[in-house]
Amino acid sequence: MLFHVRMDVRIPHDMDPGVRADIVAREKVYAADLQRAGKWPHLWRIVGEYSNISIFDVDSTDELHALISGLPLFSFMDIKVTPLATHPSDINV
């Protein structure tokens, strides 16, 4: 099951720089692990924003929720999930 996920990062400006660096470093490792596992096949930066557009490939909505809520930055992001279905005009399907 494919999901389009938009994440807008909203880290408080007054967060301790060391704490921020630690969370961002852990986020990077977490994201890399999920990409290697094939669960997060696309990760794109939105130009000019501290936001990303991602595609997740998971077995269930429960799995997606578990993966997203496990993000170290989860508490500091606004996240919008859009489920994707096959388009009838897609010649690749």
Ligand SMILES: O=C(O)C[C@H]1C=CC(=O)O1
């Ligand atoms: O920077 C972001 O877009 C937020 C998040 C997503 C992957 C990652 O490493 O950080």
